[in-house]
Amino acid sequence: MQPVPAINRLIAALPAPEQQRFLARCEPVTLSFGEVLATPDAPLLYVYFPTESFISLTTTLNGSTLLGVMLVGDEGMLGISLVLGLNLSCLHASVLAPGQALRMETAQFCRELELSAAWRRLLQRYLYVMMGQLAQTAACNRFHLLEARLARWLLMAQDRAHSDCFHVTHEFLARILGVRRVGITKAASRLQKRKLIRYHRGDIRILDRNGLEASACSCFGSDNSLYSRIMQAS
Structure with missing residues (x-):
């Protein structure tokens, strides 16, 4: 069993001064099983950085059927669309494993992006990873x-x-x-x-x-x- 990290791995990758500033603006929260954190085409109120919990991202087919596209845990975040300047989610996000997370209001997070070139570079890389993993999942569902x-x-x-x-x-x-x-x-x-x-x-x-x-x-x-x-x- 792997040890639970002290903080989210994305935040941990920031240079120490920026990491400390960012953490000071985050709010620790406990996420509950089944809690809905985002819905398609609705504005994001918060970004979330899981530390113990993890989130299931799903898309809908024919208006009702859910299909899983990704899990987000301490390696990632919920709200990556803000890096593109879009305060919308294209996926449904709900808590699959309850536990601790850090969250920040979207307006504050956008200010942090403007202040920190390190954050922008890091999250652009994470966005690239998400795109690659989504493509991998599409192929996996078809062929494996x-x-x-x-x-x-x-x-x-x-x-x-x-x-x-x-x-x-x-x-x-x-x-x-x-x-x-x-x-x-x-x-x-x-x-x-x-x-x-x-x-x-x-x-x-x-x-x-x-x-x-x-x-x-x-x-x-x-x-x-x-x-x-x-x-x-x-």
């Missing part, structure tokens, strides 16, 4: 088998939860991965029979991280490689 996609999603959730245990139902996974519930049940059962996970009434425990990585599609490694390569570049 469900069991491998499920393993990838569980690894992503584990990394953001910083815990081997988290709660997510078959129904939710089916909606997020865009498949029938019976497909999730079969895929999860296969992973459980191989002793990679334990699953009971929505409670998931990762038993064998290495085995789960071997079962996941290549997209999991590609996502992590892209983040490391771009965000750590000078």
Whole structure:
């Protein structure tokens, strides 16, 4: 299990003086499971930087069906459209794992962007990473088998939860991965029979991280490689 970071990794990447100034203007909050933080085409009131919690970003099909496009944890933020000068969300954002986060009013955040060239450079890199990961997810949903996609999603959730245990139902996974519930049940059962996970009434425990990585599609490694390569570049 990975330790919970003291602060969000984006904020941690700022030079020390700017990091301290930014943190002084942030408000610590506790996010609740299912809490809606953004809706499509609605103004953003706050930007969020998860530290313990993580957020599910989804898009709607035919006005109702939700399809998962990304998870945001301590590696990222909610509100990246502000970097483009747009105070709107194109996705639905809700809390999937409750816990701590830092938030800032959008007007204050925009002022911080104007003051800090380091923030602008860093978040432009993060925006590039998000674009790459979204493209990877689109290809993954089209070409990879469900069991491998499920393993990838569980690894992503584990990394953001910083815990081997988290709660997510078959129904939710089916909606997020865009498949029938019976497909999730079969895929999860296969992973459980191989002793990679334990699953009971929505409670998931990762038993064998290495085995789960071997079962996941290549997209999991590609996502992590892209983040490391771009965000750590000078």
